[in-house]
Amino acid sequence: MRTSTKKRLQYFVVAAIVYILGFQFIPESLNYDGSIFSLHPLLLAITGYFILLPVLYWLWVIKAGKQKAWKILLALSLSSLCARYSFPQDIAQYFEFIMYLRYPLIAILLVVELYLMVTIIKGLWGARKLSGDPRLHTLTKYQDDEKKLLLALPMAWEPASWYYAIPKFSRKHNQALCQLVTRSRLTSHWLILIGACFAIGSFSYYLLVDWSEITAFILASFSFYSIIFVTANHRVAKNYSVYLDGDKLVINNAFWSFIMINVKDIKTVNQGLWSKADDKEQLMLGRGSHANIELCFSVEQTYLATMGQFPEKISKLWLHVDQPEQLLNQLKSAQQSTNRPSDR
Numbered sequence: 001m002r003t004s005t006k007k008r009l010q011y012f013v014v015a016a017i018v019y020i021l022g023f024q025f026i027p028e029s030l031n032y033d034g035s036i037f038s039l040h041p042l043l044l045a046i047t048g049y050f051i052l053l054p055v056l057y058w059l060w061v062i063k064a065g066k067q068k069a070w071k072i073l074l075a076l077s078l079s080s081l082c083a084r085y086s087f088p089q090d091i092a093q094y095f096e097f098i099m100y101l102r103y104p105l106i107a108i109l110l111v112v113e114l115y116l117m118v119t120i121i122k123g124l125w126g127a128r129k130l131s132g133d134p135r136l137h138t139l140t141k142y143q144d145d146e147k148k149l150l151l152a153l154p155m156a157w158e159p160a161s162w163y164y165a166i167p168k169f170s171r172k173h174n175q176a177l178c179q180l181v182t183r184s185r186l187t188s189h190w191l192i193l194i195g196a197c198f199a200i201g202s203f204s205y206y207l208l209v210d211w212s213e214i215t216a217f218i219l220a221s222f223s224f225y226s227i228i229f230v231t232a233n234h235r236v237a238k239n240y241s242v243y244l245d246g247d248k249l250v251i252n253n254a255f256w257s258f259i260m261i262n263v264k265d266i267k268t269v270n271q272g273l274w275s276k277a278d279d280k281e282q283l284m285l286g287r288g289s290h291a292n293i294e295l296c297f298s299v300e301q302t303y304l305a306t307m308g309q310f311p312e313k314i315s316k317l318w319l320h321v322d323q324p325e326q327l328l329n330q331l332k333s334a335q336q337s338t339n340r341p342s343d344r
Contacts, residue, residue: 003064003280003281004064004065004066004312007059007060007061007064007065008060008061008064008065008310010060011053011056011057011060011061014052014053014056015053015056015075015078018048018049018052018053019049019082019086021045021048022045022048022049022082022086023082023085023086025041025045026041026042026045026086026087026088027041027042027088028088028089029088029089029090042087042088042091045083045086045087046083049079049082049083050076050079050083053075053079054072054075054076054079057071057072057074057075058072065310065312066312066313067310132173132174132245133160133163133164133173133240133245133250134156134159134160134163135153135156135157135160135258135308136245136248136250136260137156138152138153138155138156139153139156139260139304146311149308150308150309150311153304153307153308153309154307154308154309157307157308160232160255161228161229161232161255162228162232163232164231164232164235164236164240164255165228165229165231165232165235167235170235170240173239173240173243174240174243174244174245175243176239176240176241176242176243177242177243177244177323177326177327177330177331178241178242178321178322178323178324178326178327179237179238179239179241179242179321179322179323180237180241180242180251180252180253180285180286180287180319180320180321180322181286181287181288181320181321181322182237182241182253182254182286182287183287184233184234184236184237184238184254184255185234185237185238185241187234189234190230190231190233190234193230193233193234194227194230194231197223197224197226197227197230198223198224200223201219201220201221201222201223201224202220204216204219204220204223205217205219205220229255232255233254233255233256236252236254236255237252237254237255240252241321242319242321242327244263244330244334245260247262247263247264247334247338248260248261248262248263249261249262249263249266249331249334251285251317251319253285253305256305256306256307257303257304257305257306257307258304259301259302259303259304259317261295261297261301262299263331263334263335263338264335264338265297265298265299265301266295266296266297266298266331266335267296267297267298268294268295268296269293269294269295269296269327269328269331269332269335270293270294270296271292271293271294271324271325271328272292272294273290273291273292274290274291274292274294274318275289275290276289276290276291276318277289282316282318283303283312283314283316283317283318284317284318284319284320285317285318285319285320286318286319286320286321287320288320290320291318291319291320292319292320292321292324293318293319293320293321293324293327293328294316294317294318294319295316295317295318295319296315296316297314297315297316297317300313300314300315301313301314301315301317302314303317
């Protein structure tokens, strides 16, 4: 696991622990007896919420992952929300602005949901004519505008999930050169996830229906709807891990992350055996401790992780594929075709 990914996971674990402890041990009322020790739990919570977690987010998520600085607002906003519900009422009232923000946030969510529905309908209709992955069209359109790209890519994942989940929509997809070795391509893995979606949806509805029927319905619907994403994830991993789209090499790390590389930017393609233990910072796609293909680039490429929200710049990529020799030959052939001068 790369350091940036490891630190991101470490931050989420620490944040969960800090917030859970805050809700458990902060007293419901402020009983100040003149001694600072009476404020000890509250002071620790303030330090954890507004000093420790933002600092860790800055170091472990933004700096380690080379993310935008404005994302520190996400950590501060979450801490403010938790403070509103976990701090004593005398202090929590100062975070009441979070409650006032809920109405514009609800309005924004409704607009987003409406836009999402329009996107789904347009994506489904447009899938009849698209010659490939809708995400690639979005990446090509906004690749020179990072802000628009970060907003557009998650939207593109929605029609892309239907495109891959329904075989009829992807029947004209480019043939794969080979497949990454991943769990997601296994039918057993897909069936387990399908069962988990049904189980979580049914169980969450059973637990919440007496408390809030609307909430229970929303969570259950979300779980059942996830079957589309799970199916897309399986079909991508099984059929479309590595393929050529014109002069672009597309590598799907299952469905949640991918990279599109101009063939001209591939400096060398090597077949061999490379161990993750030798270079833990090197990005490797495919399950296992060893890679069998190495791609070196003449220009830095962008790996779009987690639905494009955590882009990473890389100059080299390791792959563990099922047919390394076939991939090597196909890429060299593609490079020769790209470099060959066109007839006039």
